[in-house]
Amino acid sequence: MxxxxxxxxxxxxxxxxxxxxxxxxxxxxxxxxxxxxxxxxxxxxxxxxxxxxxxxxxxxxxxxxxxxxxxxxxxxxxxxxxxxxxxxxxxxxxxxxxTVYTAPPLFSISSSDVTRLRQGNLEATSGFIAELTNSLPVRCRNKDGGLRYCEKCQIIKPDRAHHCSICGICLLKMDHHCPWVNTCVHFGxxxxxxxxxxxxxxxxxxxxxxxxxxxxxxxxxxxxxxxxxxxxxxxxxxxxxxxxxxxxxxxxxxxxxxxxxxxxxESFRAPIFSHGPDKEGFNLGTTRNFREIFGDSPFYWLIPVFSSRGDGVSFPLARDQTAAYHFP
Structure with a gap:
């Protein structure tokens, strides 16, 4: 065996x-x-x-x-x-x-599309993924400049989402898997x-x-x-x-x-945008960064009640991410 x-x-x-x-x-x-x-x-x-x-x-x-x-x-x-x-x-x-925050159904790919992805060549696959995600709020790219796709979960990965091999799912804004809490630390x-x-x-x-x-x-x-x-x-x-x-x-x-x-x-591997890798891509300044996680109301900052900004799918960017970049 x-x-x-x-x-x-x-x-x-x-x-x-x-x-x-x-x-x-x-x-x-x-x-x-x-x-x-x-x-x-x-x-x-x-x-x-x-x-x-x-x-x-x-x-x-x-x-x-x-x-x-x-x-x-x-x-x-x-x-x-x-x-x-x-x-x-x-x-x-x-x-x-x-609550575990995973990619919403909008990012899922049908079984027929998965078959098409597996059978196509690299160029056709990249074009097909780009076609599928025209309406998705995705800014991050893989190292080749293409959109990030998870074969195991069969989804287009939202920005800052990653697949955890231990949990077996893609989680929104994944930070790391922590054994001391037996779960992934992520957006939720x-x-x-x-x-x-x-x-x-x-x-x-x-x-x-x-x-x-x-x-x-x-x-x-x-x-x-x-x-x-x-x-x-x-x-x-x-x-x-x-x-x-x-x-x-x-x-x-x-x-x-x-x-x-x-x-x-992201501290070990900078997120990649259309203009290239950028560790400061989501850095909005210390105050705004703090409020992204703890929320706008000081009443909730010190108590464990969910108050983070956003939906875990799209995030405000530090600057314009549309500049051209030559991917290897």
Missing amino acids: GLSSCMRNPVVVFCLQLFRWVPVVFISVVVLWSYYAYVFELCFFSVQSYIEKGAVAEEFVVAFYALLKILFRSAVYLIPYHLIVILFMWSYWKTIFS NYKFFILFLGYAWIMCLFIALTDLKYFVAFWTDEGRMQKKSQFHIMFLFFVACMFFFSVSSLFSYHLWLTSKNRTTL
């Missing part, structure tokens, strides 16, 4: 699809554990123990004062923490389960993906900063925490710092892409 036939086996396909959810399960488990470690081990047990043993509560007034400190410190930690966690998880699940969920990275970055920073005092107490061996809490607090700090630095580079990179109105694929 060849590799290609093996990959088409229903059992193999099912196992691969199941395996692709492992990173999502891993992230979910880490978040659940960090929630327990932060809320219960840090805020309820460690903060209480740290304050109670720091204030020798021999009198009622001192004990009452210690209780107020516990409640205040817990509120200062827990209220912003829960707000961040809610926004993080909301953005994460919206990235995974949001790119805003959610950036918010997911942003809130992950904020959450890790918040946990690390608020955990630092108790992490130091663990190493100075002040004896104010239970052994179980010490374990959770130590690893919570390490995990928060590790994810903070790993997310920082990815988040910064996508903020830069947003400022340029460029996808990850």
Whole structure:
């Protein structure tokens, strides 16, 4: 049995699809554990123990004062923490389960036209595709100067659309396939993906900063925490710092892409127009680029609700793209 036939086996396909959810399960488990470690081990047990043993509560007034400190410190930690966690998880699940945007039926080619394309020579095929797409809003070209056609999906590719070999479909304004969300980051969920990275970055920073005092107490061996809490607090700090630095580079990179109105694929391979390759072809300026993804209303910028401009098929261009170019 060849590799290609093996990959088409229903059992193999099912196992691969199941395996692709492992990173999502891993992230979910880490978040659940960090929630327990932060809320219960840090805020309820460690903060209480740290304050109670720091204030020798021999009198009622001192004990009452210690209780107020516990409640205040817990509120200062827990209220912003829960707000961040809610926004993080909301953005994460919206990235995974949001609507998948594919090419509309207008870009599809009939089976008879597909047969004609496969039987014709290169020159006839290029002419036929050009004839089919006279009425389509397509500006991008392939490396030969022809219109981009996907044989697997049997469609004329809209501008910035690409075929994902893992998802098996062409997606509008595809950025990349992300294993951590088990889906393609594209027009329909790119805003959610950036918010997911942003809130992950904020959450890790918040946990690390608020955990630092108790992490130091663990190493100075002040004896104010239970052994179980010490374990959770130590690893919570390490995990928060590790994810903070790993997310920082990815988040910064996508903020830069947003400022340029460029996808990850376009940063490696410039889109080709009638005047030739141009990485700045969709760059409208930082402010307009930001609004292309996050929308015009500031109310929706920081919440994972779809507010991107456009339909994912046609995009405003940075300049006139009709200049002549000699394709190789």
